[in-house]
Amino acid sequence: MPDATGAPGSAPDAASRPAATRKPGSPPEATLNAALAGRGAGGAPLAVLRERARAAYDALELPRWRRSGFWQTSFQELDLDALAPIAHAPDPRLPEILAGARSAGVLVQRDACVVHVELDDELAQRGVILCSLEQAAAQHTELFERYYLRRLPLDRHKLEAASAAFWSGGAFLYVPPGLHIEHPFQIVYEISDGGSAQYAHTLAIGDRGSELRLREYDVATGEVAADALHAGQFELYLEDGARCRLAQLTDWGEGAVSDCSTSVVEVGRDAYCHWLPALLGGHLIRHHYELVVAGQGGDMAFRGVLFSQAHEHLDVFAVDLHETGPSGGDVHWRGAATGSSRASFEGLIQINPGAQRTHTYLQFHSMMLSDAAKLDAIPSVLVSADDVSASHGGTVGELDEMLIFYMQTRGLTRPQAVKVIVEGFFEPLIVQLDDPPLEQQIRDRIGVKLAAASDDIERYALAR
Amino acid sequence: MATSLEIRNLHVRTEEREILRGVDLVVRKGELHALMGPNGSGKSTLANTIMGHPGYEVTDGEILVDGENITELPPHERAKLGLFLAFQYPVAIPGVSVANFLRLAINAQREEPIKVKEFGQQLRHAVELLDVDEGFTSRHLNDGFSGGEKKRAEVLQMAMLRPQIAVLDETDSGLDIDALRTVAEGVKKLHGEQGLGALIITHYQRILEYVRPEFVHIMMDGRIVMNGGNELVERLEKEGYDRIREEVAASA
Ligand SMILES: Nc1ncnc2c1ncn2[C@@H]1O[C@H](COP(=O)(O)OP(=O)(O)OP(=O)(O)O)[C@@H](O)[C@H]1O
Ligand SMILES: [Mg+2]
Numbered sequence: 097m098p099d100a101t102g103a104p105g106s107a108p109d110a111a112s113r114p115a116a117t118r119k120p121g122s123p124p125e126a127t128l129n130a131a132l133a134g135r136g137a138g139g140a141p142l143a144v145l146r147e148r149a150r151a152a153y154d155a156l157e158l159p160r161w162r163r164s165g166f167w168q169t170s171f172q173e174l175d176l177d178a179l180a181p182i183a184h185a186p187d188p189r190l191p192e193i194l195a196g197a198r199s200a201g202v203l204v205q206r207d208a209c210v211v212h213v214e215l216d217d218e219l220a221q222r223g224v225i226l227c228s229l230e231q232a233a234a235q236h237t238e239l240f241e242r243y244y245l246r247r248l249p250l251d252r253h254k255l256e257a258a259s260a261a262f263w264s265g266g267a268f269l270y271v272p273p274g275l276h277i278e279h280p281f282q283i284v285y286e287i288s289d290g291g292s293a294q295y296a297h298t299l300a301i302g303d304r305g306s307e308l309r310l311r312e313y314d315v316a317t318g319e320v321a322a323d324a325l326h327a328g329q330f331e332l333y334l335e336d337g338a339r340c341r342l343a344q345l346t347d348w349g350e351g352a353v354s355d356c357s358t359s360v361v362e363v364g365r366d367a368y369c370h371w372l373p374a375l376l377g378g379h380l381i382r383h384h385y386e387l388v389v390a391g392q393g394g395d396m397a398f399r400g401v402l403f404s405q406a407h408e409h410l411d412v413f414a415v416d417l418h419e420t421g422p423s424g425g426d427v428h429w430r431g432a433a434t435g436s437s438r439a440s441f442e443g444l445i446q447i448n449p450g451a452q453r454t455h456t457y458l459q460f461h462s463m464m465l466s467d468a469a470k471l472d473a474i475p476s477v478l479v480s481a482d483d484v485s486a487s488h489g490g491t492v493g494e495l496d497e498m499l500i501f502y503m504q505t506r507g508l509t510r511p512q513a514v515k516v517i518v519e520g521f522f523e524p525l526i527v528q529l530d531d532p533p534l535e536q537q538i539r540d541r542i543g544v545k546l547a548a549a550s551d552d553i554e555r556y557a558l559a560r
Numbered sequence: 561m562a563t564s565l566e567i568r569n570l571h572v573r574t575e576e577r578e579i580l581r582g583v584d585l586v587v588r589k590g591e592l593h594a595l596m597g598p599n600g601s602g603k604s605t606l607a608n609t610i611m612g613h614p615g616y617e618v619t620d621g622e623i624l625v626d627g628e629n630i631t632e633l634p635p636h637e638r639a640k641l642g643l644f645l646a647f648q649y650p651v652a653i654p655g656v657s658v659a660n661f662l663r664l665a666i667n668a669q670r671e672e673p674i675k676v677k678e679f680g681q682q683l684r685h686a687v688e689l690l691d692v693d694e695g696f697t698s699r700h701l702n703d704g705f706s707g708g709e710k711k712r713a714e715v716l717q718m719a720m721l722r723p724q725i726a727v728l729d730e731t732d733s734g735l736d737i738d739a740l741r742t743v744a745e746g747v748k749k750l751h752g753e754q755g756l757g758a759l760i761i762t763h764y765q766r767i768l769e770y771v772r773p774e775f776v777h778i779m780m781d782g783r784i785v786m787n788g789g790n791e792l793v794e795r796l797e798k799e800g801y802d803r804i805r806e807e808v809a810a811s812a
Contacts (some may be wrong), residue, residue: 398675497614502651504635505611505644506665506717516664520700521657 104556125294129161131415131446131478132360132386137260138245142233145245152251158252159356161382161411165441167472169269169382169411171255179293179325181208181264188212191284192311197533198306200279201226203267206294206317210265222275229297239270243301247360247388249328255356259327262295269300269438273335280309280341280531287315287353290322298330298356302338302367311534312344320351324481331340334367336391342371343534347541348378350406358384365391369434372399372529373408376541386415389423389454399525403542404437404469415444415474416458418451422483430522432462433469434549440476443488449480458488464523465495465514465549466556493521495557510557511550518546561591561725562625565610565757571623572602572609572782579605581782582621589724594768594793596761596802597779599675603761604648607727611635611645640669642724645709646714647732648761654704658713659683659697662720669721673804686719689749691742707734715746719779725757732767744770765797780805 108236120338135147158176162168173256182438184206189210191204200219203226204212210228225236233240267283285296314326326348334340339363348355353379363369373385387398396416404410424443433439443458460473495517503513519539526535546553565587573579577600587593588697597603597721608615610623612635622629625641633641653661662683667673683697690712702710711731728747732740744767751771760773768776768790774794778786782800785808786792796804 294762352715424792499651499653501611501635501646503653503661503665505639506661506721507636507639507668508638509668510634512664512668516653516656516661520653523655 098412101276104115107263111266127541129413129442129444131417131444132247132249133417133446134247134388134419135249136245136247137250138243138248138295139241140489141241146261147249148251149257151252152257153261155258156251156254159382163440163474165517167438167470169380169409171354171380171382174323174325174354176293178323179291181262181295182289182304184211184241184291186211187396191317192287193315194282194539195285197282200224200277201269201281202284203228203282204284204286205265205267205294205296206286207294208264210267221275223229223272224275224277224469225268225270227268229268229299230264232268232299232500236270239301240299243333244299244332245387246331246333247362248331248358249527256329256358257293259297259329261350263297263329264295265334266297267299269310269520271302271306273304273306276307277309280311282311282313284313284315285326285328286317286318286377287316287326287348290324290352292324294324294326294328296326296328296500298328299333302332302334302340304335305337307339308480309341309531310343313350314344314346314355316349316351316353320353322352324351324353326353326355326357326551328355328357330357332359332361332551334369335362336365336437337367338364339368341530342369342372343529343531344373345376345382345534345538346374346378346381347376350377354378356382358386359441360386360388362388362390363394363396366393367391368395368527370397370399372401372525374400374538375402375412376545378408378410383414385416386417387425388417388419389425392420395424396426397528398425398427399528401522401525401538402431402439402441403545404431404433404439404471405545406437408435408437410437410439410517412440413444415446416456417457418447418454418552421451421484423451425454425492427456427458428525429459430461430525431471432465432518432521433471434465434466434545434552436466436468438470440472440474442476444476444477444478444486445486447481447484447486451481452483454481454484454486456486460520461493463491463518465518495553497557503534510554511547514550515543515546519540564626565607565643565725566620566624567610568624570606570609570618571620571624572605572616573619575614578619579616579782580609583779583782583784585777586785587725587757587759590751590755591757591775592751592771592773592775592776593759593777594762594782595759595777595779596763596793596796601779602782604729607645607648607650607729607761610638610727612638625628636668638809639721643737644718644721644723644726646711646718646726648729648733650702650710650714652688652705654700654703656701657698658701658716661701662717665717665721682720686716686775689719690716690748708736708739711743713741715743720745721755722754725759727759727761729761730763731760731763732762740767741770747771765793768793776806780808
């Protein structure tokens with residue numbers, strides 16, 4: 097029987113609420129993409145780090161990333177004064193998205209509060225910890241301080257600082273050495289309404305030789321008509337020999353949710369991570385992902401799926417960083433764009449000095465479904481060791497009319513045929529999740545997005 | 561459901577030029593026809609136009625199914641009428657298994673989705689008919705298939721979708737002797753069991769020796785210039801297209 101542990105957190109009080117600070121005058125410099133490269137701010141008590149973050153928050157501007165004259169990702173339109181953390185009472189019900197799923201544990205944060213925590217009893221007895229991050233800071237202080245912000249900075253831009261200064265609730269997961277856990281841990285961040293400021297933080301640790309599955313869902317539950325913000329930080333540390341399959345499904349729906357987040361995964365000696373973020377909806381998303389292979393023999397498969405539609409703006413920066421060798425990497429992302437959406441995938445392989453005998457490959461494949469959409473892929477490689485192999489590749493695809501005709505002759509309608517093509521395009525990554533319920537969720541969501549864009553896709557086909 | 565496919569004075573052009581220049585042909589359910597003709601004479605164009613390929617414009621004439629003009633119907637509606645095309649160059653569908661694709665295609669033509677068990681039985685039956693491995697249907701359709709596998713996959717789809725009238729565009733090309741026999745026997749069986757009508761486009765006598773069509777047509781320069789029975793095939797084999805071309809020119 098799952099038991100409900102972990103008290104839901106409270107929303108930050110008004111006094112510590114972020115105040116907007118936007119200086120008049122010339123626009124600030126755009127933020128350039130660079131690997132975090134181990135720039136962790138941690139190692140101090142939470143109160144100290146929060147204070148530091150608060151100072152950075154006050155001093156910094158809202159971020160903007162600019163790649164060229166006409167392409168930029170800017171959060172400078174965001175009116176922080178109009179946003180506030182929203183408090184909720186505990187909720188015994190499981191979120192809809194987890195219906196029917198078997199879990200090792202579940203943690204749900206609604207807006208600013210953790211409203212639901214459950215952890216398999218037996219796992220709790222064996223030393224697994226799943227609780228709000230607030231609770232972890234108070235009750236598992238030693239563990240918390242050892243890992244919190246080990247790899248994440250807190251002062252690169254205002255939203256990062258806001259997240260580090262003001263996060264509430266939060267998720268903490270610890271899996272002790274040698275424990276193999278079959279069912280996934282599920283962490284859900286929900287935004288329920290416009291005006292919500294959700295400063296989220298997940299800290300997860302797979303100790304030596306442990307094996308786990310972790311899923312994070314970032315979803316909107318209500319109709320988010322007014323602006324809302326998710327500024328999240330995610331960190332996962334896999335100690336020596338640990339193995340994790342991590343999936344993050346971000347789908348803020350068609351509402352006005354902006355999301356500016358950073359996720360980092362550290363892979364220790366002989367550890368392995370299969371990581372798949374799926375970015376399937378959001379008004380404005382900027383996500384920095386960084387996978388750090390920090391120990392010899394560390395290996396990873398870094399997969400990603402993105403699909404932008406309508407007026408969505410999606411900016412992904414994904415880093416495959418190798419600090420030591422021999423190590424392995426395999427980065428493979430796929431993206432599709434419809435409507436007049438803007439999406440960009442910038443992928444960086446960085447191999448530090450001394451990371452000899454590292455082998456890694458980065459590929460991005462895109463599928464254009466509209467002439468008004470833009471989908472850029474910008475791969476780069478930064479190598480500071482000589483005995484390595486690091487390269488990148490990719491393709492740019494469009495709908496193949498011959499393929500559509502072929503399927504039509506088998507009785508499929510045009511939209512059905514398009515759906516098969518697009519699903520088939522993502523399938524090689526989805527099937528690797530090795531997690532049928534999650535796979536189906538992603539397929540279904542892609543199906544819904546396609547259906548919503550079908551008029552658009554038709555227009556595009558006819559215009560060609 | 562289609563019991564006859566009638567092509568009347570069909571003229572077809574692409575952006576560049578006219579390819580079919582007045583084709584007349586009738587194929588009924590239960591009949592086996594062969595269509596032969598030199599490279600570039602317009603056989604595949606006819607096959608594709610019958611199915612409604614958007615790249616070919618019908619400028620004159622009609623395609624009738626049971627007397628109804630279908631020239632304006634989209635391809636999937638033609639499939640629903642019971643028409644089928646086995647492609648000369650089947651395309652790959654990455655990420656979609658043969659079995660899953662067939663399930664989609666079958667369900668596209670039904671109100672209720674097909675039952676798992678019924679689908680499984682039909683698939684096993686088709687797999688045996690085409691003599692392919694068990695694993696074949698879980699591979700991605702035509703993705704990395706050899707030439708012969710692609711052709712088998714075409715006939716496998718035909719066996720599953722049970723059309724009334726099928727066009728087989730050089731389904732025999734690229735098959736070794738054993739595969740050719742399997743495919744030909746498959747077609748004959750569907751003809752015998754389901755009353756399949758077929759228009760078999762080919763360059764070779766061999767498949768026709770197995771299938772024994774009752775009607776043979778010869779196409780040249782976008783027209784059907786000669787109709788007959790099996791004796792035409794033998795004549796072609798001996799004399800080649802040049803003699804026929806001369807004869808047609810003389811009688812014109
Ligand atoms: N989509 C197209 N665009 C332009 N020209 C085309 C197109 N399709 C066919 N053609 C041309 O029309 C003519 C007939 O081609 P088609 O493929 O129908 O011949 P075929 O009889 O099937 O030949 P084969 O025996 O080589 O398969 C050829 O000259 C070909 O190049
Ligand atoms: Mg041809």
